């Protein structure tokens with residue numbers, strides 16, 4: 001097996017057979033035609049008020065998930081924007097908040113917020129051990145100083161700009177003090193009113209805004225960004241009941257509202273069909289979301305140069321340290337001439353065909369000539385993707 005890879009001047013197959021999302025290793029790269037509009041968006045939105053939402057659309061396998069991951073791992077961190085990735089979030093605002101809280105984890109959230117607030121309770125000695133979050137909580141409990149602790153936390157929240165609203169500050173303070181009583185998060189934790197009581201929908205947004213603000217402050221980030229993948233799952237009308245469609249639109253509205261008032265951004269990815277459905281469902285809302293079309297990008301099919309670069313980078317990532325291989329080896333340098341247009345223009349199809357070409361050469365080295373010949377590549381393309389019929 002190792003010999004078979006050595007012959008291809010590779011350490012492993014750099015193309016994953018499933019071709020979905022990002023590969024396990026290697027830096028992420030996207031063509032300039034993809035990165036430019038998004039970089040422009042990030043730069044113009046920094047520090048501005050107004051709607052900070054963006055819609056990416058693209059056909060099946062065009063690279064939507066990859067592009068969102070690139071934003072998450074490469075582009076947004078460069079601007080100190082803290083990303084949160086959501087895969088197919090639910091239709092209700094509640095679902096979204098729940099997913100977020102589960103992602104952060106209550107202990108982590110409470111502990112960081114506590115560190116940030118740095119609350120001082122009189123009489124607490126400053127030994128190294130006593131300074132830890134756990135020790136602080138233990139002391140609070142032992143001396144039954146919960147009420148006082150919550151008050152001190154709440155004051156710190158006001159001074160440090162986490163929240164103005166007293167009720168919200170109280171809730172958050174209690175959440176910190178009770179961290180180890182119930183270490184998991186429930187969205188209920190943030191809802192106003194008596195325990196278990198239901199809250200009017202519009203009441204949720206201020207709590208959510210406070211969580212967002214806390215997350216930004218404790219991470220000393222410039223802004224937070226939600227990256228929402230597979231938005232089509234939500235908006236594809238045929239699967240939405242009337243009630244769900246209503247929830248979906250209400251969620252969109254509140255999210256947009258939040259982007260206008262907080263340093264908070266949303267970037268969604270969906271199929272072009274889903275974008276159309278949403279646009280038809282409520283045209284004014286969609287126009288607001290995409291800022292009259294300014295904040296919208298459809299991933300174009302790869303051109304030859306981009307496809308070549310994708311393949312070259314993937315291969316480079318799997319090369320042994322010492323190599324004299326040509327950039328596309330074991331593919332021939334004229335590879336793009338040998339690939340069908342419907343295949344090389346789609347990242348998923350391209351990756352799958354390359355994956356199979358290499359896998360076969362590993363399995364039966366004696367039967368596959370290298371660099372790969374035209375006939376071999378033609379066969380593999382045909383095997384995976386029977387050519388579209390001429391009719």
Ligand SMILES: Nc1ncnc2c1ncn2[C@@H]1O[C@H](COP(=O)(O)OP(=O)(O)OP(=O)(O)O)[C@@H](O)[C@H]1O
Nearest residue numbers: 019020021029030060061062063064065066347348
């Ligand atoms: N810029 C890129 N560089 C390298 N590989 C890429 C790039 N863009 C996409 N790919 C690869 O192409 C394949 C398909 O990409 P991805 O899963 O992002 O498509 P998608 O549009 O999200 O698909 P779906 O519609 O099924 O959700 C993946 O294997 C991905 O790693």
Ligand SMILES: [Mg+2]
Nearest residue numbers: 021064065229
């Ligand atoms: Mg995807």
